Amino acid sequence: MDDEDGYFSESIAAGYDRSAADMFRPEVVDPAVDLLAGLAGDGAALEFGVGTGRIALPLAARGVPVHGIELSRAMANRLRDKPGGDEVGVTIGDFATTRAPGEFTVTYLVFNTINNLTTQDAQVDCFRNAAAHLAPGGCFVVEVGVPQLRLLPPGQTAVPFTISPTRWAFDTYDVATQAMSSNYVTVVDGHAEHWSLPFRYVWPSELDLMARLAGLRLRDRWEGWSREPFTGESRGHVSVWEKPAGRQSGFSSESPHRS
Known part of the structure; x- marks a missing residue:
């Protein structure tokens, strides 16, 4: 990068x-x-x-x-x-x-x-x-x-927002620091590629x-x-x-x- x-x-x-x-x-x-x-x-x-x-x-x-x-x-x-x-x-x-x-x-x-x-x-x-x-x-x-912290049950830190045969995406939250990340997994020709982007929710x-x-x-x-x-x-x-x-x-x- x-x-x-x-x-x-x-x-x-x-x-x-x-x-x-x-x-x-x-x-x-x-x-x-x-x-x-x-x-x-x-x-x-x-x-x-x-x-x-x-x-x-x-x-x-x-x-x-x-x-x-x-x-x-x-x-x-x-x-x-x-x-x-x-x-x-x-x-x-x-x-x-x-x-x-x-x-x-x-x-x-x-x-x-x-x-x-x-x-x-x-x-x-x-x-x-x-x-x-x-x-x-x-x-x-x-x-x-x-x-979207209301979607988190106790002990869970991830919320999925896209699920398909070739693409999965989910957000993770740290409620103590307001740090979060969006994570993307894409399947291309049978191989998985991962990309993660950090955020701070507000x-x-x-x-x-x-x-x-x-x-x-x-x-x-x-x-x-x-x-x-x-x-x-x-x-x-x-x-x-x-x-x-x-x-x-x-x-x-x-x-x-x-x-």
């Missing part, structure tokens, strides 16, 4: 769109793009973890200037090779701390990407970084699942506190991009935090951040 690309190396990037094909369906993408375009208004959008452009490309096609921050050069190269890829600027780096040029009316993280930051400090830094990129009145949007209330530390306030929370009500049974949420008008930066001189 190429350390520079983190867990999304060339071998993963090459098959990413195929492995996540369900997330590229119009009925999944269009509601997200509609909501983000509305929040962007006449301004620009910044995607943290832009990947291969699943959301960035159709958002740019709607006339919204889009920039992305992406750690994996392999994933960014896939974006650039797609039609319209040259319209989306990409800054290579860790989206928890990397600065992109310009000011934005919306920054966003989709498809559980906030969990790719595997420490609480990094997730707090991410909120501060989002706030620092936002114009006053701008919004930070996060799409992420609600931890609760909606914890995200709200991170937002407050960054000077943001909760504006909306829905179960999904179509703005269904968020309830105690929801397995995910789309949350929108707003930067108050007149606030110029998400950082203060005394705010701790990683180098």
Whole structure:
């Protein structure tokens, strides 16, 4: 694995769109793009973890200037090779701390990407970084699942979410540390291939506190991009935090951040 690309190396990037094909369906993408375009208004959008452009490309096609921050050069190269890829600027780096040029009316993280930051400090830094990129009145949007700990009986640490003759996938949880991992086993020509990705799960209330530390306030929370009500049974949420008008930066001189 190429350390520079983190867990999304060339071998993963090459098959990413195929492995996540369900997330590229119009009925999944269009509601997200509609909501983000509305929040962007006449301004620009910044995607943290832009990947291969699943959301960035159709958002740019709607006339919204889009920039992305992406750690994996392999994933960014896939974006650039797609039609319209040259319209989306990409800054290579860790989206928890990397600065992109310009000011934005919306920054966003989709498809559980906030969990790719595997420490609480990094997730707090991410909120501060989002706030620092936002114009006053701008919004930070996060799409992420609600931890499914209710599915764990005593003594069990794994929850399967895909079972087929050629593919098995399951999440593992450590309820003491909030560490988790998603694990994929794929059978190709009779041989099993395994890929594991570490995460840190995070609760909606914890995200709200991170937002407050960054000077943001909760504006909306829905179960999904179509703005269904968020309830105690929801397995995910789309949350929108707003930067108050007149606030110029998400950082203060005394705010701790990683180098």
